[in-house]
Amino acid sequence: MSGPAYWMLLVVLSVFLGAGLMAANYMEHEGHWITGMTNQIVWGMPHVFAIFLIVAASGALNVASLGSVFNIDQYKPLARISGLLAIALLIGGLVVLVLDLGRPDRLIVAMTTYNFKSIFAWNIFLYTGFTLIAAVYLWMLFEPRMGGFSKQVGWFAFVWRFVLTTGTGSIFGFLVARDAYDAAIMAPLFVAMSLALGTAVFLLVTLSIYNLTGRVEDWEWTKKLRRLNGIFVAVVLYFVAVHHLANLYVAQHIEVERFILLEGGAITLIFWVGQVLVGSILPMVIFFSSRFDALHWTLVGVTLVIVGGICQLYVTVIGGQAFPLDLFPGMHESSQFFDGAVEQYVPSLPELILGIGGIALALMIVVVAMRVLPFLPDLSHRSGVKP
Amino acid sequence: MKQAPTNAVPDKKRRSFFTQAAAGIALLTLAPGVRLVDLALGKKDETAVTGTVRWGMLIDTTKCAEGCVACVEACDTEHGLTGFNRPKTDAQWIRKLELEDEQTGKAHSLPMLCQHCANPPCVDVCPTGASFVRKDGIVLVDKHICIGCRYCMMACPYKARSFIHEELSEQKPHAPRGKGTVESCTFCVHRVDRDHTPACVEACSEAGHQAMIFGDLNDNNSTLTKVLGELASKQVREDLGLNTGVRYHGI
Incomplete structure (x- = not known):
């Protein structure tokens, strides 16, 4: 893409990014009371977006792994854009996370003062390490003299991204006090989510770029990838089913399951319609059926996976907090501090704009980087891509 | 030109003024520091927070x-x-x-x-x-x-x-x-x-x-x-x- 269209895209992304920064400034200046977050729902939409971006970041590296780790030649030319997307999405997510802190000005404290028992502290290392490894990986891919090392670095990045999403899932898995979390399955569930969401974002972005630049006539290379995305979505759904079934078996967790699956109002609706139907079943139908074997259907499918992923994170983050803590099982609890009551969370505009600003930042990094270096190969005259 | 005896008294006064001023400045400079050290040290060792109490x-x-x-x-x-x-x-x-x-x-x-x-x-x-x-x-x-x-x-x-x-x-x-x-x-x-x-x-x-x-x-x-x-x-x-x-x- 070049000329006015490129600059127009940059302007649009800048507007969203600028709005996101202004929203963050507003939230920090006024304090979090102007958001939908409270002393019960302490993590809101910024966390939904941030976790989405971080989880998708590690998954965006899938295609590079297919080339470097699994040695599938077809995907090797796509490794560069895969690595770039991984870095860009991670930076977008981290910026949202940092700007939502109560004291973002203390970032330097977060980077220098650690409690190593905290999974959150581990994640700071996992995220910065991932960015660094992905950057080195890109260097190996761009520099012919270093090309021989790309496989080893690719392997290292592959292992690191598994550890990273294990860490992200464990942020919830290690919360012993909350019935909706406190499960080791959160770690593999998040790994699976990263595979599904990362592949979907990769397909959406690369196909959109090829589409906008008019550089491709053959979409053969997407066929295996969309099928793979379908498998990843199925794996996520499997882990979700096992998580809920296990919870239903434990008497202590039945109430929270009743809330999420049946009586949670908007949460229940978002779970069944957004996460399960729109985000899982429909994409699987699209990805596995030859009837929908077309570019535009692939785009619809990956978009649905992304929407489903955001819904899943909303149900996980918001739903898990909205359900009250049960301090005295068998007792009806009430207080001036809303004990025993389901919290009604209404996302505020600044939170949403901040989250969208993070997406805009990620895309902007991709768009600018592609202008500077050849991240995406011209596949227009190939039916099967070779390195 | 022997004027030294007439200057001797003001010299003494000046010297004494400088001495007192220096002492005053030293006091003003050191006192908050001493007080801060006192505050920073907090409780004495024998009364500091210990694990013997819960x-x-x-x-x-x-x-x-x-x-x-x-x-x-x-x-x-x-x-x-x-x-x-x-x-x-x-x-x-x-x-x-x-x-x-x-x-x-x-x-x-x-x-x-x-x-x-x-x-x-x-x-x-x-x-x-x-x-x-x-x-x-x-x-x-x-x-x-x-x-x-x-x-x-x-x-x-x-x-x-x-x-x-x-x-x-x-x-x-x-x-x-x-x-x-x-x-x-x-x-x-x-x-x-x-x-x-x-x-x-x-x-x-x-x-x-x-x-x-x-x-x-x-x-x-x-x-x-x-x-x-x-x-x-x-x-x-x-x-x-x-x-x-x-x-x-x-x-």
């Missing part, structure tokens, strides 16, 4: 009156928790919980506050170490390194922590608080360090209920341990194995 509390719910909020009001006054009439985002360090047994309908009323766990989840998850346990068992937040991530609030089983959602003013010197950080009951550490009991305990006593007893769990001769030896007590969410400093009787 502060704890027993709440006798059979004596806690439904509708009485003396402890809550005392805490608010003690720490300047004025609020903004926004109950969902205003800070609460202690709250009255009304319970009703779903089977029998038996009602209980009790104060809920930071349970000052020996193994606090809030401390485990805090990325910077801002949440910490003092040697004497009091769980606190270091306001200088709290980044406001709220992970501790996610981790606390007792909903005992509050995030400061807006700008505060006129904070009390002994209760440093600020927008964007997390806070919770300090067991009135500023009072405890001066051998006083927490404000809530004092208020409960003044209201005539005597439902809260504060003391050293490690001291076999303290009123707290003696009463704990006589009354059956339990920890809230005992299943989590957190070894709470606050115990309840009557539920």
Whole structure:
């Protein structure tokens, strides 16, 4: 893409990014009371977006792994854009996370003062390490003299991204006090989510770029990838089913399951319609059926996976907090501090704009980087891509 | 030209003026420093916080009156928790919980506050170490390194922590608080360090209920341990194995 269209895209992304920064400034200046977050729902939409971006970041590296780790030649030319997307999405997510802190000005404290028992502290290392490894990986891919090392670095990045999403899932898995979390399955569930969401974002972005630049006539290379995305979505759904079934078996967790699956109002609706139907079943139908074997259907499918992923994170983050803590099982609890009551969370505009600003930042990094270096190969005259 | 004798007196005066001025400046310069060192050293070694003491509390719910909020009001006054009439985002360090047994309908009323766990989840998850346990068992937040991530609030089983959602003013010197950080009951550490009991305990006593007893769990001769030896007590969410400093009787 070049000329006015490129600059127009940059302007649009800048507007969203600028709005996101202004929203963050507003939230920090006024304090979090102007958001939908409270002393019960302490993590809101910024966390939904941030976790989405971080989880998708590690998954965006899938295609590079297919080339470097699994040695599938077809995907090797796509490794560069895969690595770039991984870095860009991670930076977008981290910026949202940092700007939502109560004291973002203390970032330097977060980077220098650690409690190593905290999974959150581990994640700071996992995220910065991932960015660094992905950057080195890109260097190996761009520099012919270093090309021989790309496989080893690719392997290292592959292992690191598994550890990273294990860490992200464990942020919830290690919360012993909350019935909706406190499960080791959160770690593999998040790994699976990263595979599904990362592949979907990769397909959406690369196909959109090829589409906008008019550089491709053959979409053969997407066929295996969309099928793979379908498998990843199925794996996520499997882990979700096992998580809920296990919870239903434990008497202590039945109430929270009743809330999420049946009586949670908007949460229940978002779970069944957004996460399960729109985000899982429909994409699987699209990805596995030859009837929908077309570019535009692939785009619809990956978009649905992304929407489903955001819904899943909303149900996980918001739903898990909205359900009250049960301090005295068998007792009806009430207080001036809303004990025993389901919290009604209404996302505020600044939170949403901040989250969208993070997406805009990620895309902007991709768009600018592609202008500077050849991240995406011209596949227009190939039916099967070779390195 | 012998004028020296006439200059001798002013010279002496000048010298004496400089000497006194120098002494004054030295005093002004050093005194705050000495005072700061004094403050920084805090308690003397023999009276410093140690693990030989573990502060704890027993709440006798059979004596806690439904509708009485003396402890809550005392805490608010003690720490300047004025609020903004926004109950969902205003800070609460202690709250009255009304319970009703779903089977029998038996009602209980009790104060809920930071349970000052020996193994606090809030401390485990805090990325910077801002949440910490003092040697004497009091769980606190270091306001200088709290980044406001709220992970501790996610981790606390007792909903005992509050995030400061807006700008505060006129904070009390002994209760440093600020927008964007997390806070919770300090067991009135500023009072405890001066051998006083927490404000809530004092208020409960003044209201005539005597439902809260504060003391050293490690001291076999303290009123707290003696009463704990006589009354059956339990920890809230005992299943989590957190070894709470606050115990309840009557539920």
